[in-house]
Amino acid sequence: MENALKITGLFKSFKSEFLRKNIEILKGISLSVKEGEIFGYLGPNGAGKTTTLKCILGLIFPDKGKIEILRLPYLSLKAKARIGFLPENPYFYDYLTASEFLRFYCQLHQIKKADIEEKTSTLLSLVGLEKSSSLQLRKFSKGMLQRIGLAQALLNEPELVLLDEPLGGLDPLGRKEIRDIIVRLKDEGKTVFLSSHILQDIEMVCDRVAIIVSGQIINQGRLYDLISQKILFTETTISGIKEEELKRYGECVSSYGGRTLVKITDEKKVEKILELAHRKKAEIHSLVPRTESLEDLFVGTVKQE
Amino acid sequence: MKITAIALNTFKEAIRDRILYLLLFFAVVSLIFSRLLAILAVGDRVKIIMDVGLASLSLFGALMAILMGTSLVFKEIDKKTIYTLLSKPIHRYQFLLGKFFGLILTLLVMLFLLSLIFIVIVLLHSGRIEWGMFAALAFIFLELCLITAVAMFFSCISSPILSSVFSLSFYLIGHLSWGLETLLNKIKPGFGKTIAQVFYTLIPDLENFNFKTEIVHHLSVPPQVFLYSTIYGIMYTLFVLTAAMLVFRKRDFA
Ligand SMILES: Nc1ncnc2c1ncn2[C@@H]1O[C@H](COP(=O)(O)OP(=O)(O)O)[C@@H](O)[C@H]1O
Numbered sequence: 121m122e123n124a125l126k127i128t129g130l131f132k133s134f135k136s137e138f139l140r141k142n143i144e145i146l147k148g149i150s151l152s153v154k155e156g157e158i159f160g161y162l163g164p165n166g167a168g169k170t171t172t173l174k175c176i177l178g179l180i181f182p183d184k185g186k187i188e189i190l191r192l193p194y195l196s197l198k199a200k201a202r203i204g205f206l207p208e209n210p211y212f213y214d215y216l217t218a219s220e221f222l223r224f225y226c227q228l229h230q231i232k233k234a235d236i237e238e239k240t241s242t243l244l245s246l247v248g249l250e251k252s253s254s255l256q257l258r259k260f261s262k263g264m265l266q267r268i269g270l271a272q273a274l275l276n277e278p279e280l281v282l283l284d285e286p287l288g289g290l291d292p293l294g295r296k297e298i299r300d301i302i303v304r305l306k307d308e309g310k311t312v313f314l315s316s317h318i319l320q321d322i323e324m325v326c327d328r329v330a331i332i333v334s335g336q337i338i339n340q341g342r343l344y345d346l347i348s349q350k351i352l353f354t355e356t357t358i359s360g361i362k363e364e365e366l367k368r369y370g371e372c373v374s375s376y377g378g379r380t381l382v383k384i385t386d387e388k389k390v391e392k393i394l395e396l397a398h399r400k401k402a403e404i405h406s407l408v409p410r411t412e413s414l415e416d417l418f419v420g421t422v423k424q425e
Numbered sequence: 426m427k428i429t430a431i432a433l434n435t436f437k438e439a440i441r442d443r444i445l446y447l448l449l450f451f452a453v454v455s456l457i458f459s460r461l462l463a464i465l466a467v468g469d470r471v472k473i474i475m476d477v478g479l480a481s482l483s484l485f486g487a488l489m490a491i492l493m494g495t496s497l498v499f500k501e502i503d504k505k506t507i508y509t510l511l512s513k514p515i516h517r518y519q520f521l522l523g524k525f526f527g528l529i530l531t532l533l534v535m536l537f538l539l540s541l542i543f544i545v546i547v548l549l550h551s552g553r554i555e556w557g558m559f560a561a562l563a564f565i566f567l568e569l570c571l572i573t574a575v576a577m578f579f580s581c582i583s584s585p586i587l588s589s590v591f592s593l594s595f596y597l598i599g600h601l602s603w604g605l606e607t608l609l610n611k612i613k614p615g616f617g618k619t620i621a622q623v624f625y626t627l628i629p630d631l632e633n634f635n636f637k638t639e640i641v642h643h644l645s646v647p648p649q650v651f652l653y654s655t656i657y658g659i660m661y662t663l664f665v666l667t668a669a670m671l672v673f674r675k676r677d678f679a
Pocket residue numbers: 134135136145163164165166167168169170171172679
């Protein structure tokens with residue numbers, strides 16, 4: 121599989137306002153994103169995710185390092201014609217309406233005049249803004265700005281889509297909708313690179329991730345290689361059996377209204393407790409095996425730092 | 426097409442700026458004032474109207490060019506609209522040229538409105554059209570192009586306030602540069618003189634675009650002079666724009 125994005129040894133420092141001292145923000149970032157995958161760029165706030173993206177888009181110039189987009193020099197117009205970018209907390213010309221704004225950006229992509237109208241309305245409905253097409257962007261909520269931002273990133277049917285915290289500032293429903301669009305992009309064969317500091321957002325959609333902490337990639341790979349699939353423990357809520365009896369199978373974490381939450385670390389005992397419940401005609405309200413989540417991995421690696 | 430799109434968007438943005446209308450208002454006030462001044466004055470009243478009128482158009486046009494030229498690029502960076510714009514397949518110089526032409530278009534519209542008022546006032550007073558006025562207005566426009574380029578150049582290297590100060594100094598010194606020449610002759614040779622000389626060479630003589638006196642007093646201007654001033658203005662504008670593009674090319678938008 122070819123690389124859609126390849127970064128090698130990227131360094132970037134900023135001069136601090138105070139004393140003009142050089143602060144190194146990116147300390148040798150290397151990563152590669154394969155064509156057709158959803159790649160998660162994970163890290164806590166201030167790790168350097170946005171800085172990396174700004175380098176990729178040529179908004180700032182790295183001190184050192186190489187960037188290739190779709191095997192083209194990253195600053196070339198050819199490369200830029202084939203990518204889409206949604207910045208963090210996007211903000212756009214507030215005096216334009218949603219469709220005026222998209223039409224303006226269509227022109228920058230040199231989309232044919234005849235196709236512009238159709239393109240604009242297709243994208244507005246893709247991101248669920250068809251009703252707001254003639255509303256000025258100044259009246260847009262944060263979530264709506266995020267959506268119109270996504271729409272402008274997709275105008276040119278990009279092969280590589282770069283999204284900086286695309287789910288930031290959205291309500292749960294909004295997050296789901298954007299996540300669905302991201303998955304759809306992958307189904308259409310596009311490559312998606314998305315940054316986030318929220319793990320659940322990435323966990324559900326990404327094929328591979330890179331974890332960045334203070335300007336360095338500390339882990340990179342397939343999500344399921346980084347997270348062990350091993351079941352750590354199983355949680356079950358049962359009613360109709362006394363706590364004393366349940367204690368023999370696992371730890372009774374809490375009980376409320378006759379229901380007891382039991383944490384079982386021994387997998388064999390899970391079967392046993394089910395048999396017991398069956399015999400005693402007790403009720404099982406839930407049974408959840410817990411695997412290691414990205415969250416655990418993330419907290420683990422950040423602590424190691 | 427890309428430059429045109431950016432220019433038109435810039436125009437849409439610029440004509441919403443309140444500062445523009447504030448300056449437009451003061452320009453109109455001073456045009457009306459020129460008419461009042463003429464009533465009070467002795468001597469050729471049309472000449473006073475034309476003199477004061479053309480001077481106000483030049484001054485307020487320059488203020489518009491400076492205040493907008495130094496803020497337009499800054500606003501794109503400050504509000505982060507430049508992030509998505511520059512991630513589109515455009516060169517940075519195309520962005521800058523788009524901004525430039527958008528502002529030029531705005532200034533053209535403003536100057537047109539003011540000229541209309543100005544011509545009406547002159548017409549009401551004298552009952553005839555002075556064709557020379559159009560030449561004077563054209564050169565005011567050329568000067569505005571140059572000042573816009575200068576304002577944008579400064580805004581590429583410093584903050585809006587500082588670059589407004591620089592551009593305003595440029596405008597003032599540019600119009601007083603004959604004074605600078607006199608001064609230059611009086612300075613003793615040495616380091617100070619060299620600095621002054623560099624300044625004198627770098628800052629254009631904006632009086633080259635001032636045909637007020639000639640036109641008001643019906644002095645004949647040889648066509649070569651018009652030609653020279655035109656070429657001078659265009660070359661200088663191109664030079665400053667190129668410098669701005671070179672600075673802008675390597676800038677970080679952090
Ligand atoms: N222009 C700048 N000058 C100085 N420091 C900066 C600049 N931009 C970002 N930084 C610093 O770089 C670090 C990384 O920022 P950023 O890339 O935005 O992090 P992230 O997107 O991962 O939250 C932060 O500590 C931030 O303060």
